[in-house]
Amino acid sequence: MTVSLEDVQRAAERIAGRVRRTPVIQVAPGLTFKLELLQHTGSFKPRGAFNRLLSAKESGELTGQGIVAASGGNHGLAAAYAARELGVPARIFVPTTTPAAKLGKLRTLDADVVEIGNEYAEAYQAALVEQEETGAVLVHAYDQPEIIAGQGTVGLELLDQAGSFDTVLVAVGGGGLIAGIATALGDGGLIAGIATALGDHAQVIGIEPAAAATMHRALQDGRPTDGPVGGVAADSLGARRLGTFAFEAVKGHHVRSVLVDDDSIVAARKQLWTDHHLATEHGGATAYAALVSGAYKPAAGERVVVVICGANTDPSTLT
Structure with a gap:
């Protein structure tokens, strides 16, 4: 069973009024944050x-x-x-x-x-x-499938809120969020009339801690396989393997992986606090770490959305 755009759309109807429509903010030319850390319970998970x-x-x-x-x-x-x-x-x-x-x-x-x-x-x-x-x-x-479809509603909101964009950076653990967003955007870009600098659809890129690279390993091996769990973001991105449904989604929508190390995640978390006053957990800062570290370098004129996905942290550790 695969998750379809129609599944994501039905999920959006089903959960309407139960979850927050989280805001997007443009923090620099060509850089937008989707503030899913403001969701109920402090992450996209509801x-x-x-x-x-x-x-x-x-x-x-x-x-x-x-x-x-x-x-x-x-x-x-x-x-x-x-x-x-x-x-x-x-x-x-x-x-x-x-x-x-x-x-x-x-x-x-x-x-x-x-x-x-x-x-x-x-x-x-x-x-x-x-x-x-x-x-x-x-x-x-x-x-x-129901979990992935629910998480995919983040992608539907982006299509409605963020205007035209080329790339979405998403943190990956077990893969539910990136699978949902890839499903929503992979089929939804043309429906929404988005024409990006990179093609007909916005590209979705998974940003993974090098210490727990579930999607990177699955794409290399051709299937989800167990691996080590470690690093500063393990409490939220600490699955041993990518989910089976997530693997089918990221493979089908040509999602690629970028790895970031713990030092980059820590630096991104601090920068989100000092520059943008966003209190995130390490997993919530992982997608942004790809930009901070240079692990992902946008092309000239590329419009990037970063999903800031989690806020459940001890604020005293931010400085």
């Missing part, structure tokens, strides 16, 4: 979570057993928030390495929080056991 839960409710899959999810933090916050808004119970499995800033917020959302394992993959295995035993709805962090 888009997919609401689409998954509302789809399950429509199909009758969502019952009194509620939902179960595994997360490094942001997805758990989104799933718990969506569950609370819809009045269903939520159990969220997180690794013991989850930052205190995310864990503290999660505990305010009426979810049952279970800390287990040292990384996302271990928390996910525990969530699968819970789902099997209880029949709760599994809300995957990135590898479900």
Whole structure:
């Protein structure tokens, strides 16, 4: 099963009124930020979570057993928030390495929080056991069609808000966000009448921490494969492998990968704060790190959008 533009459009209709239409700002000639860090719970994740839960409710899959999810933090916050808004119970499995800033917020959302394992993959295995035993709805962090379609609504908003643009830089972990945006823009560019300097559609580029390069590895290997998880952004971009649905989307829409190191991510996060007064987590600054470091160098006249995707951080660490 692949995710289509129509799936993204239906997701936009389904979650309308449940999520914020986040703003875009032009910060320099040819450079625009999409401020998804201003979304409910501090990241883009509620888009997919609401689409998954509302789809399950429509199909009758969502019952009194509620939902179960595994997360490094942001997805758990989104799933718990969506569950609370819809009045269903939520159990969220997180690794013991989850930052205190995310864990503290999660505990305010009426979810049952279970800390287990040292990384996302271990928390996910525990969530699968819970789902099997209880029949709760599994809300995957990135590898479900409903999740990808929900995240793709960021791309639909860009088509409406940002005018003409050539390139969108998107941070990659498990791949749900970039798969959704690539689906929305890959098919949507001509529909919206966008003619870019680089062709008929805006190009989507995945920016990945070199210490957790899921998409880069999948494109090299021809399929998603397990790899190491590490680096400063591992709490939000710490999947072991790219999602299966995400791989089909990025391959089908010719998305390419650019790698950035931890020093570049740290520098980009500091620059977002000092220059633009944006408080981001390391994962939220990863896409911008490609510009700060020169890992991605726009061509003359190229119009670039950077998705700033996460704000769940301890503000005291910004200076």
